[in-house]
Amino acid sequence: MSNALDWARIDTVLLDMDGTVLDLAFDNYFWLTHLPAAWGKPRGLAPDQAMQALMPHFIGLRGSLLWYCLDHWSELLEMDIVALKQECRDMIRFLPGAQDFLQQVRASGRRLLLVTNAHPDALALKQSQCPIHEYFEGLHSSHSWGRPKEDASFWTDFAQDCDVDLSRSLFVDDSEAVLRGAVAGGVSQVCGILAPDTSTPARQPFGDWPHVHGLGDISVSTR
Numbered sequence: 001m002s003n004a005l006d007w008a009r010i011d012t013v014l015l016d017m018d019g020t021v022l023d024l025a026f027d028n029y030f031w032l033t034h035l036p037a038a039w040g041k042p043r044g045l046a047p048d049q050a051m052q053a054l055m056p057h058f059i060g061l062r063g064s065l066l067w068y069c070l071d072h073w074s075e076l077l078e079m080d081i082v083a084l085k086q087e088c089r090d091m092i093r094f095l096p097g098a099q100d101f102l103q104q105v106r107a108s109g110r111r112l113l114l115v116t117n118a119h120p121d122a123l124a125l126k127q128s129q130c131p132i133h134e135y136f137e138g139l140h141s142s143h144s145w146g147r148p149k150e151d152a153s154f155w156t157d158f159a160q161d162c163d164v165d166l167s168r169s170l171f172v173d174d175s176e177a178v179l180r181g182a183v184a185g186g187v188s189q190v191c192g193i194l195a196p197d198t199s200t201p202a203r204q205p206f207g208d209w210p211h212v213h214g215l216g217d218i219s220v221s222t223r
């Protein structure tokens with residue numbers, strides 16, 4: 001599958017964080033199990049009842065920057081979300097093969113940037129468990145631009161501010177909506193991740209672009 005990528009036309013590699021570099025098992029466990037249980041308990045709700053009460057909020061905000069905003073969730077749910085995330089921080093880990101891939105990209109002399117919708121506080125928590133900063137030239141949260149990666153206009157502004165030539169960039173992400181935004185925003189090559197969460201089976205290909213199970217399946221060509 002990695003043969004579908006044209007490395008001769010890639011100067012910069014842009015990577016999503018959760019589900020691409022780091023295991024989405026942490027995020028899924030936190031939002032679907034840990035948070036509903038912790039939120040429901042003082043309210044006398046069983047975990048499944050709490051999940052039912054929370055679901056409308058989850059569905060309503062998907063794809064918006066507010067979904068990723070920990071301040072918003074802390075206020076809405078009247079809980080310290082960052083402190084709650086700290087409780088299961090041991091689950092934050094690299095996806096299999098990710099670190100090798102990051103090293104290969106660096107060794108090839110290409111620029112390597114992280115581009116995430118994660119809130120800066122979430123990014124800091126992930127960094128405290130996994131040294132992602134050691135691999136990337138820069139770690140960028142879309143919160144700095146006030147728009148999520150799903151929004152094509154995010155990419156124009158991001159590219160300008162970070163001096164990235166999107167026509168010579170590869171972007172890898174596990175979200176179809178995000179990849180569509182990136183294509184619409186001018187990223188010339190994108191690739192989808194089929195196994196973002198090691199605790200669940202891999203998904204079927206989605207969208208009209210190359211797919212891999214994980215970053216470890218992409219072979220980086222030297223320049």
Ligand SMILES: [Mg+2]
Nearest residue numbers: 016018019174
């Ligand atoms: Mg992701």
